Amino acid sequence: MERALLEARKAAERGEVPVGAVVACAGEILAADGNRTRERADPSAHAEMLAIRRAAAVLGTDRLSDCDLYVTLEPCTMCAGAIAWARLRRVYYGAADPKGGAVESGVRFFSSPTCHHVPEIYDGIRAMEAAELLKAFFAARR
């Protein structure tokens, strides 16, 4: 999660919403990135999506069954869907996102019958730091 927080800080420096994500397998980081929706002009370029896509490319498979995702913010609906498609084993996340999250908030996708893979979920990991980054970012923009 240290690395995910670093990626979130780097995203903020780029003027992107500060969320960072890491995909790791057997103790090794396969991919790490932060939000890049503006830089890439890509509405899907959330930190989780970029890390998942990169890890899948590294492993040469669309199934990341032995991999874990670390992300500083509760994944949104799009990213929760991608997590299920990627068959990730575990998801560790930081701050909850009542307004846009889809794990403990919103559509709670992993509890839906249309979710065909449910990872183990660990929430609240260094949540205060992750939330502070977001709070400071949005406060500075007001």
Added chain:
Amino acid sequence: MERALLEARKAAERGEVPVGAVVACAGEILAADGNRTRERADPSAHAEMLAIRRAAAVLGTDRLSDCDLYVTLEPCTMCAGAIAWARLRRVYYGAADPKGGAVESGVRFFSSPTCHHVPEIYDGIRAMEAAELLKAFFAARR
């Protein structure tokens, strides 16, 4: 939708689940693609995601507010999330997907309070043809 069906047929020829998508703006096709999850080793490479990402790249923005999406199958949870992030104006889709869809099925994302943009939805467009493609594809794999 004709072009989306063509992309779905091309996906089947590549051994991919036959779903095709098009993003159009002011009567012009900006992007069209089919599923490429296997070819790209990318769990997020659904037809809709590829078409949305390509259209956003063409326009140089992560907001496709004046664009419409045509897709042969009801979007899944990931793609419904991406459609909302992309701020697409309208979504026209073919066959319903009770097992994996997220528009009229499953989490019905566009009716959720955590969905921050709701496109106009038109369902059942050439649904029989779209469903037949999927049926034939899965029948051939059994």
